Amino acid sequence: MSEGKHISKHTDTMNQKDIVLQINNLYKSFGDNHVLNGFNMTLRKGENLVIMGKSGSGKSVMIKCLVGLMEADKGSISVMGKDITTLNQETLDILRADIGFLFQGSALYDSMTVRENLEFPLRRHSEKFDGKVDTNSMVIKALENVGLAEAIDLMPSELSGGMKRRVALARTLILQPKIILYDEPTSGLDPITAKEIIILMQEIQKKYGTSSLIITHDVDCARVISDRMILLIDGINYAEGTYAQLSISKDSKIKAFFKH
Ligand SMILES: Nc1ncnc2c1ncn2[C@@H]1O[C@H](COP(=O)(O)OP(=O)(O)OP(=O)(O)O)[C@@H](O)[C@H]1O
Ligand SMILES: [Mg+2]
Numbered sequence: 001m002s003e004g005k006h007i008s009k010h011t012d013t014m015n016q017k018d019i020v021l022q023i024n025n026l027y028k029s030f031g032d033n034h035v036l037n038g039f040n041m042t043l044r045k046g047e048n049l050v051i052m053g054k055s056g057s058g059k060s061v062m063i064k065c066l067v068g069l070m071e072a073d074k075g076s077i078s079v080m081g082k083d084i085t086t087l088n089q090e091t092l093d094i095l096r097a098d099i100g101f102l103f104q105g106s107a108l109y110d111s112m113t114v115r116e117n118l119e120f121p122l123r124r125h126s127e128k129f130d131g132k133v134d135t136n137s138m139v140i141k142a143l144e145n146v147g148l149a150e151a152i153d154l155m156p157s158e159l160s161g162g163m164k165r166r167v168a169l170a171r172t173l174i175l176q177p178k179i180i181l182y183d184e185p186t187s188g189l190d191p192i193t194a195k196e197i198i199i200l201m202q203e204i205q206k207k208y209g210t211s212s213l214i215i216t217h218d219v220d221c222a223r224v225i226s227d228r229m230i231l232l233i234d235g236i237n238y239a240e241g242t243y244a245q246l247s248i249s250k251d252s253k254i255k256a257f258f259k260h
Contacts, residue, residue: 016081018045020179020211021066026075028061035061036072037235043179043213048205050214050222050243052257053232059215060104062232063183066213067101068092080178097125100177100210102168104184108156115139115152118171125175142170145207146200162193166200173204180204182214186221198224219258223247231257 021043028036035058043049053059064070066077068084077084079095087095108117118139126133143149146166156164165185172180185201186194198221205212216222222229223243231239231246231254239246239254247258 019043020045020080021213022076022078023062023066024076026062026065026077027073028058028065028070029073035235036065036075039075039232039235040237041213041230043211045211046205046209047227048212048214048225050216050226050229051232052215052217052219052222052229055217057232058235059232060183063101063181063213063215066181067096067099093125094127097128097175098178100172100175100180102172102180102182102185104187104215108164108168108171110156112156113152114143114148114154114156114159114167117156117167118142118174121171121175128175138174142174143167145173145204146170162189162196165189165193165197169197169200169204173208176208178210180210180212182212182216184216184218185214186216186218191220194218194221201225 019042021041023039023041026036026039027034039058039062041049041051041062051059051062061070065072079099082091082095084092084095109120112120119135122129122133122135122138139152140149143152146169148163148166148170151159151163151167156167159167169185182201186197189197201212201214202225204210214221214225226243229241229243229246230237233239233253239249239251246254249255
């Protein structure tokens, strides 16, 4: 198919236990709009995998299928070796507590304070901590991790775009996820704030050893943070490789991503 395909050959031979997320042959259409046409993806333990694709290419649709907010038409998705389509609701909820999802745009609850926004997932997944949670200290620690302890009693409307993104990140981190899915973590932010968010993502990855799937069309973000990249084009994993490998590709569809 594309030249990216042979760059990724090693994916087939890697150790199964190092795989934390796997998507095989995913299809999703809305009427005649065929968004995903056999998309494949593998996320390994501890890695930062960036998925790039044009606006409307299906990045958010893919990530929504991954977390069960949307049902795929065909294909399989496994999380830490378990096929999510075969699990019962209870097991699925436990597994979901291991996956943090930073929504495109932050998606804080506008009617709740920062503290209440962070308490919400803790209450929802209290089983993860055996019911023994010191909510207050966990909220404070999560906010300290993103440098925003002083914002604890503010409402989302009182925060800047960058602060909202940090609070959303704190809300994701509070459940101590093994995997974090970021949907456009830097979009809508000025370049300096975007850089601060990227640095924060790197610090978190180092501190907790999380595996991250990062959806972005910010080429600078991809260059700085990615261990590996997948280009989502025409509904498939059109090309895979490191930033260095893909950025010198001669394929015109791949080249289009890298020219400024
Ligand atoms: N709930 C839905 N119902 C119908 N069509 C949808 C729905 N969600 C997404 N789509 C369509 O699926 C396609 C992919 O949308 P998606 O939101 O995944 O794009 P994206 O790659 O995330 O774009 P962006 O970079 O702008 O966020 C679009 O054509 C969109 O109109
Ligand atoms: Mg999107």
